[in-house]
Amino acid sequence: MRSTSQKNECRPSSLSFLLHRTLALAPHTPDTEPSSTLIMIPQEVDIIVVGGGPAGCATAGRLARADPNLQVLLLEAGANNEEDPSVYRPGVYVRNMQIHESNTKATFYVDTKESSHLRGRKARVPCANILGGGSSINFQMYTRASMSDWDDFKTEGWKGLDLLPLMKRLENYQDPVSNDLHGVGGPISISKGGQITPLAQDYLRAAHEIGIPFTDDLQDLTTANGAEIWRKYISNVTGRRSDAAHGYIHPLRKFQKNLHLLCNAKAARVIFEGKKAVGVAYVNPINRGHDAPKEHIIKARKLVVLSSGTLGTPQILERSGVGKASLLKELGIPVVSDLPGVGEEYQDHYTTLQIFRASNETITTDDFLRGDKATQERLYREWETKPSRALLSSNAIDAGWKLRPTEEELKELGPEFNELWDRYFKDKPDKPVMFSSIVSGAYSDHSLLPPGKYFTMFNYLEYPASRGSIHITSKNPHSMPHFDSGFMSSKADFAPIRWGYKKAREVARRMDAFRGDLTSHAPHFHPASEAAARDIDLVAARQLLPDGLSVGVHMGTYSRPSEPHATRPKVKEDIKYTAEDDKAIDEWIADHVETTWHSLGTCAMKPREEGGVLDGKLNVFGTSNLKVADLSLCPDNLGTNTYSSALLCGEKCADIICEELGLTVKVPHVPEMARI
């Protein structure tokens, strides 16, 4: 399905070239270049950016645009995403999370050991493996970190107010807005998407009933208590996903010949002369089982920038001799810089999903997701004919909230969380504790669900106290690392998730569309508990299967139907949970909590003596000509879906390098006509 114009490297320049057979870089997806094609790769450039995620695309694109004589190479392990419909069609994003050999867009990191904090489970953290990085496969939700998050980096030049102009510079915000905090004309489009399903209004009304106020801009960098219609990384003109490569890379390459792109090339290590980074060695991304896969080297005259993501960058550093000396020596890697902080302090946000039954007339994406052919054909046709207004020009994640507990609620959240609250949240009113989003449909494997309509509440903890780590186990770039997600390793993280669960459930119960719990996915409360989950009500079940002979048959189903909607009294009181119920919720959290795909923090920008890896100009301590620009640089968490922050790190890195080279970032990034 991918366009034949896709190539590993497509553009000749005035530089000398090495000719390689594509065989040496055999594409790992069946739909890229045929293996007989000859491709040309620059032997030497000025700057190599390793990893084409949001931060890497922003860095490489901005630098190449700043000076058309600067030769910039963007090296990416995954396939090119240009004009790939499975990327640019917003509504098919769920597919990117399928664990299937045909899905090469993601690398799945799995805990090396079973976790006692997850009751013996191993967490699984997918990471992008495609040009555009996470922005090619993510859920397209637009949110932004709070001002104090950046201030908490405690690094000169990185305060929230320092970064605000860059936050605006990257945006093409397409909605009317009543403040001056968003940008227009930037490479990344943000809008409400093609459609907002009525469930969003239902949700916002119910949220208001439990005291969560509506706001028209929850992304104003300070509001931490409120609900809104979520914006999306989707253009309201084209109806397409706004990923970083289509924002910063592809349109610029149509105008300038100094931005080189090499996909399907996995960086093995940085090449040093002494402490100075002078190039990058890369290998074929397909693991052919060799102990020492064949390396190709590209030289960098000025700089190497690692942007391979929170889980990729520390591995490249360690393979290059930058990391904890004892580990490197054990693996036979010569030490360039002894930095024990590399790969440490891994962080994420923690999601639990609550799924509820919805009335049969609710507009959801369930039939599309479960593969109903007629629905799929109708929605694909709608997307083709009116992409700016189609249901598929959306992620169906239309509304959400940010929330902080009240004084009263804090009393229920236990000593561990209260200690964290006093230390971390109390004096920073712009930091939300929990996020929640409503998805119009079941975000789940539909083969495991009964027929019908659903809505899902995504609840996620924004500033977990838990920490994990990632470290290589071999110099071979294909060896799996030792990964410890650290999920829920701090007890302080259970209480806010439990609190968030209760809040989301109260909102769901008050929604007009609510028709019961999806009991198979709910906590295992005692059947006699007031909190016990209740199945779809029988009226809704009969509407769903009007010819069904077994609807309402009790024996063998263990069904506990909800009260029918028409006779159910309006919900006024919250469910009261006992200590036993809370235990059931905590066990459910341990059994179900997942990544929010917001990995950060493994190469922290903080003082070396505190375990830091980078200085404020993103230089790797103990080396020269080597920088890191991706979310691994974060010394602390960011209360947001992290695409915006990754772009911001790339924009900041571009500014830093431009200043060092005596250049200036140019806006607009490309002439208006070239923007996609």
Ligand SMILES: Cc1cc2nc3c(=O)[nH]c(=O)nc-3n(C[C@H](O)[C@H](O)[C@H](O)COP(=O)(O)OP(=O)(O)OC[C@H]3O[C@@H](n4cnc5c(N)ncnc54)[C@H](O)[C@@H]3O)c2cc1C
């Ligand atoms: C499934 C999913 C859903 C998400 N949903 C949202 C959302 O709705 N909203 C939001 O704001 N954020 C979301 N995010 C998070 C957001 O996409 C990431 O925070 C962001 O992409 C991180 O950017 P990055 O540049 O730091 O790294 P990445 O996006 O991880 O990019 C790193 C790049 O480096 C490449 N790479 C890795 N190793 C090597 C190597 N050895 N050699 C060469 N290249 C290499 C990778 O292929 C990748 O392209 C989601 C992420 C995922 C994965």
